[in-house]
Amino acid sequence: GDSVTQMEGPVTLSEEAFLTINCTYTATGYPSLFWYVQYPGEGLQLLLKATKADDKGSNKGFEATYRKETTSFHLEKGSVQVSDSAVYFCALSNQGGKLIFGQGTELSVKP
């Protein structure tokens, strides 16, 4: 079945460091890909998405490019802030709106 694998956390960075969180997927067909963010004690927020190969999703300085050849959708940000500390989830949707999530990657940014 379809699945999503993310890099293990926690990831700890200093403020203004470069962030990469790796995400790879296994799916039939052409899924849409998503990144969600969960701040402590809150629900999930859609961060960005891409619906077809080579699409780049971007929001709040975060970017991810849908790479069909490597089945990847890595999340990047050039300069992280303390306020970016959260858990990040990669997900895919193939049919019926059902989201299949990766295990989540906790990011901690230190001042």
Added chain:
Amino acid sequence: DTAVSQTPKYLVTQMGNDKSIKCEQNLGHDTMYWYKQDSKKFLKIMFSYNNKELIINETVPNRFSPKSPDKAHLNLHINSLELGDSAVYFCASSLGTSGGAGYFGPGTRLTVL
């Protein structure tokens, strides 16, 4: 204005009890979902309704019964609660079924003692 709201936010109850969680969205979406997040933060879909019709029913024990009285509401009733039901339950909604769930509620933390 809250886009997707859930009540209650916290629910603590004894094993064997029956409880309900309510969800409402004011976004005009036609598709609503229930997701379960376990203690390791792993998220898994439970149910999905489109225009009040059940379209996704994952392998969830039949102690869990969703009900959608209208497109803006999706409730979750759980019978005979077990320790393993302890989790955070998230409601979500979307317009249509092709684009994943765009909006999640704040979650209901259920603790079964």
